[in-house]
Amino acid sequence: MVLLLLLSSIALGDSGQLFLNIYVDGTPGKALVVGNVDDISGLAFLNTPDKIYEDNGQLYAVCDSLVEKEGDGWKLSFPSSGYYDEYHAVFFVSGGFALEEINCTEGLELLSTAHNGSIVLDVQGFGLTDPAVHFSYAAL
Amino acid sequence: MGLASLLFIGLSGMSLAEPDDNQNIDVPCQGMCPHDGEMMPPQNAGFPMGVPVEVLFSGHGFALVGNESHLLRLKVETIMPLDPDQIKGLLASNKSLEEIRDDILAREGEKTNRGSMILDSSIYPLINIAISASGDNSTALKADLADLSPLSAVNDTAILGSISMIISPSDGGMIGKGELRIDQGPLAARYSLLLDMEPHRNGQKKMMRR
Numbered sequence: 001m002v003l004l005l006l007l008s009s010i011a012l013g014d015s016g017q018l019f020l021n022i023y024v025d026g027t028p029g030k031a032l033v034v035g036n037v038d039d040i041s042g043l044a045f046l047n048t049p050d051k052i053y054e055d056n057g058q059l060y061a062v063c064d065s066l067v068e069k070e071g072d073g074w075k076l077s078f079p080s081s082g083y084y085d086e087y088h089a090v091f092f093v094s095g096g097f098a099l100e101e102i103n104c105t106e107g108l109e110l111l112s113t114a115h116n117g118s119i120v121l122d123v124q125g126f127g128l129t130d131p132a133v134h135f136s137y138a139a140l
Numbered sequence: 141m142g143l144a145s146l147l148f149i150g151l152s153g154m155s156l157a158e159p160d161d162n163q164n165i166d167v168p169c170q171g172m173c174p175h176d177g178e179m180m181p182p183q184n185a186g187f188p189m190g191v192p193v194e195v196l197f198s199g200h201g202f203a204l205v206g207n208e209s210h211l212l213r214l215k216v217e218t219i220m221p222l223d224p225d226q227i228k229g230l231l232a233s234n235k236s237l238e239e240i241r242d243d244i245l246a247r248e249g250e251k252t253n254r255g256s257m258i259l260d261s262s263i264y265p266l267i268n269i270a271i272s273a274s275g276d277n278s279t280a281l282k283a284d285l286a287d288l289s290p291l292s293a294v295n296d297t298a299i300l301g302s303i304s305m306i307i308s309p310s311d312g313g314m315i316g317k318g319e320l321r322i323d324q325g326p327l328a329a330r331y332s333l334l335l336d337m338e339p340h341r342n343g344q345k346k347m348m349r350r
Binding site: 023025030035051052055058060062095120 | 189222238261
């Protein structure tokens with residue numbers, strides 16, 4: 001049944017692609033989102049038009065709702081709704097933090113690295129419904 | 141063959157998608173981290189940070205060795221570099237989004253390539269990416285696989301293997317054929333590659349739905 005629904009959504013053209021980079025400053029609270037996504041309505045945190053700038057298909061947004069304080073550290077939540085035939089989100093957190101825990105939709109593949117003191121979390125997946133990424137991090 | 145492969149890959153991809161089932165991973169600061177029964181690379185040198193501009197190559201297919209076949213996905217994109225200091229400055233400023241875009245686009249002349257490969261469920265960053273014309277409307281793509289094992293953490297340029305492909309027109313589409321070599325780890329082997337390559341995608345020409 002699930003398979004039929006998924007096939008139906010593909011046939012109806014509801015599938016989409018998401019290629020976004022999300023940059024979080026070491027002083028959490030703000031995130032810069034840059035990239036492109038076929039259907040922006042799947043990203044509820046971008047539902048305020050004045051927070052988004054679109055230039056020839058390239059999306060620019062500054063969000064203050066993605067990161068929240070959690071214990072001694074911080075938690076970033078990146079939900080999306082809809083069906084994505086290709087999903088690729090790269091998260092960068094700069095300022096001397098370390099990843100603590102990652103929670104994401106089954107089917108998403110992860111690669112985490114650190115580069116010049118910044119966390120890099122590369123998340124990719126294919127054929128996913130409502131993919132979501134949550135991860136927590138704390139100061140080194 | 142291409143259609144059968146695409147259908148198989150599509151169904152396999154969908155079978156992975158279980159939106160109600162989450163994977164939860166604790167990530168220590170050092171060493172390997174468990175990931176869905178496998179080991180997750182540690183935090184160390186990654187691939188370049190930047191704003192994705194254009195997908196140069198994107199394909200999916202198979203890596204074949206002996207009578208085994210493994211699902212493989214490949215993506216190479218052009219990015220504009222964006223360093224942590226620049227991000228910090230942009231987020232701390234009161235610049236408008238249009239001004240932020242202008243700041244980012246100011247580095248357009250420094251474009252570079254970033255790529256990655258997924259073999260089964262393991263992601264490998266690509267480094268030393270080289271793209272060249274190969275005659276008959278074909279393109280040669282060569283890259284090294286960055287080694288993210290703990291022992292290589294002190295060396296940003298450690299290499300785990302390499303990939304070499306020729307991407308050529310075929311039956312109205314594009315296919316990639318070549319070889320993948322992985323020197324270490326559970327997937328170490330020399331593979332033959334066969335990929336369906338997707339049409340060229342330029343993010344700046346694609347419009348979003350609202």
